[in-house]
Amino acid sequence: MYTKIMLAYDGSVAGGNGLRHSTALARLCGAELHILGIVPTSGGFAIAQATGSMDIWGMKRQQIEEALALAGAGKECSGLRHVIAIREGDPAVEIVAHAREIKADLVVLGHTDKSRFTRWFSGSTASTLLQHLPCSMLIAH
Secondary structure, rough: OOOOOOOEOOOOOOHHHHHHHHHHHHHHHHHHHEEEEEOOOOHHHHHHHOOOOOOOOHHHHHHHHHHHHHHOOOOHHOOOOOOEEEEEHHHHHHHHHHHHHOOOOOEEEOOOOHHHHHEEEEEEEEHHHHHHHOEEEEEEE
16 A cells, blocks of 8 residues: 655654554555654744854754654664655655655654644644645654
8 A cells, every 4th residue: 555654753752653653554564664854944943043042953953863863773663664864944845845755655743732823823734734745644643
């Protein structure tokens, strides 16, 4: 059914749920798993980077790199064909672009609880993906 499954992963609890679901599906289908980490360079991260003296993007990139390394070396990925990638930019845009590039059959996201204000301010990544993804999407809870 699926030959290429893509997971958008950030090392969070929600990301861990996505990791468990995507690896189980990849095993079941004999699919290749693509784990994508994104360094957000838009919204609140752009404001923090521009106004602060700290390298917010550099710190976030290091956090994502470490999370991806742990995920790739963890028991969930053991024995699976998997590819790890990092992109920078708006998460929704980068997820869609990467899914198109690798010709993903399924994109997996971990479910996050955002407040109404947060959704209004930053938009909903999932709703953007529903409009633009070239494949199916699974939101793991």
